[in-house]
Amino acid sequence: xxxxxxxxxxxxxxxxxxxxxxxxxxxxxxxxxxxxxxxxxxxxxxxxxxxxxxxxxxxxxxxxxxxxxxxxxxxxxxxxxxxxxxxxxxxxxxxxxxxxxxxxxxxxxxxxxxxxxxxxxxxxxxxxxxxxxxxxxxxxxxxxxxxxxxxxxxxxxxxxxxxxxxxxxxxxxxxxxxxxxxxxxxxxxxxxxxxxxxxxxxxxxxxxxxxxxxxxxxxxxxxxxxxxxxxxxxxxx
Amino acid sequence: xxxxxxxxxxxxxxxxxxxxxxxxxxxxxxxxxxxxxxxxxxxxxxxxxxxxxxx
Numbered sequence: 001x002x003x004x005x006x007x008x009x010x011x012x013x014x015x016x017x018x019x020x021x022x023x024x025x026x027x028x029x030x031x032x033x034x035x036x037x038x039x040x041x042x043x044x045x046x047x048x049x050x051x052x053x054x055x056x057x058x059x060x061x062x063x064x065x066x067x068x069x070x071x072x073x074x075x076x077x078x079x080x081x082x083x084x085x086x087x088x089x090x091x092x093x094x095x096x097x098x099x100x101x102x103x104x105x106x107x108x109x110x111x112x113x114x115x116x117x118x119x120x121x122x123x124x125x126x127x128x129x130x131x132x133x134x135x136x137x138x139x140x141x142x143x144x145x146x147x148x149x150x151x152x153x154x155x156x157x158x159x160x161x162x163x164x165x166x167x168x169x170x171x172x173x174x175x176x177x178x179x180x181x182x183x184x185x186x187x188x189x190x191x192x193x194x195x196x197x198x199x200x201x202x203x204x205x206x207x208x209x210x211x212x213x214x215x216x217x218x219x220x221x222x223x224x225x226x227x228x229x230x231x232x233x234x235x236x237x
Numbered sequence: 238x239x240x241x242x243x244x245x246x247x248x249x250x251x252x253x254x255x256x257x258x259x260x261x262x263x264x265x266x267x268x269x270x271x272x273x274x275x276x277x278x279x280x281x282x283x284x285x286x287x288x289x290x291x292x
Contacts, residue, residue, distance in 0.1 A: 038245075053244040060248065099255045103248045110244040214255065221259050224266040231273035 026213045029206035033059070036199040044196075053111040054184075055199055059207035060103040061129075065167050067097030067211055068136065072164035075157030087153035088226070090160055092218035094139050096211055101133045116180065124173040125181035132170055135163040 037055040044051030074090035077083075108126065109119040120126065139159055146152035169176075174183040184192050192200070 049238055049241050052241055056245065056248050096255075099251060103251055106247045106251065107244040110240045110247070114240050210252065214252075214259075217256070217259050217263075221263045221266065224263060224270065228266045228269040228273070231270055231277075235273050235276060 022216075023213060026206070026209035029202065029209045033199075033203040033206035036202050041195050041199040042193075047115055050111060050114050053107050054196075055203040056207075057104060057107040057111060058184075058200060059203040060100045060107065062204050063207040063211045064097045064100035064104060064132075065171070066208060067093045067100060067215070068132075068160075068164055068167050070215075071097065071136075071139075071160045075160035078153055078157045082150075084149065084153065084226075087156065088219060088222045089215075090157065091140075091143055092215050092222050094136050094160065095218050096214045098133065098136045098140065099214070100207070100211065101129065101136065104129060105133055121180070123181050124177040124179050125170065128166060128170040128173045132163075132166045135166055139163055 033055065037052055041052070041055075043049055044054075070093040071090045074086045074093065078086035078090065108129075112121070113119050139156060142159055143152055143156050146155060173179065174181050
């Protein structure tokens with residue numbers, strides 16, 4: 001499927017934010033998350049103020065999982081339909097997912113240092129998360145390495161499906177193996193106070209809204225870069 | 238306290254850096270599309286009698 005040729009001016013406008021309603025809900029949720037996490041929710045009894053890192057750490061992790069699920073689903077649909085837009089959506093989602101996984105890998109050690117007395121340990125949850133980050137950096141590197149558009153989309157779709165297998169492994173790692181990573185939700189967990197649960201829910205919603213905004217922007221950038229490549233090829237031909 | 242502040246700052250710096258990167262890529266692609274479309278407009282029209290589909 002090919003793009004309809006459009007004047008350069010309209011191509012430019014398509015990349016801009018359309019108005020405050022596009023960012024508004026995400027910014028309102030982020031403001032609510034920051035208020036609840038920094039002001040309203042009480043400190044956890046033993047960890048103190050450092051426990052507040054939990055809200056952005058977990059919300060980033062869940063957003064990354066959603067982003068990689070979108071990459072896998074969009075890749076599968078691309079393989080079935082061979083429509084380039086699904087490949088574009090998959091790539092944009094992987095990119096945003098890597099940003100959120102990076103946030104997880106930065107905030108995790110900043111929590112671990114005062115609580116565990118080490119920045120990093122080869123715990124199953126930490127190790128599988130680091131593997132996840134490398135898998136999707138590899139996905140982005142693969143996309144840069146293959147020139148032909150159809151081949152790149154096909155390879156990336158298959159790679160995205162295989163890489164996604166690590167997401168349930170990351171999630172289940174605290175149940176499958178002996179770990180020191182806290183397990184706060186789900187069966188066998190210590191549980192959290194209602195105030196903490198509410199704060200986590202609002203922060204998760206805020207980060208998912210941020211994911212949606214960033215994904216849309218990344219899709220626009222990807223579409224415009226594709227148009228630029230096609231225009232260059234047209235000029236050369 | 239320092240770790241907690243560093244974690245919150247790091248997350249927002251990371252997100253803003255990514256948005257800045259996307260805007261840079263967007264501006265570069267826009268400039269490229271504009272430059273190519275201007276060059277295409279400056280190209281002479283095909284000679285009379287030639288196949289327009291082949292151009």
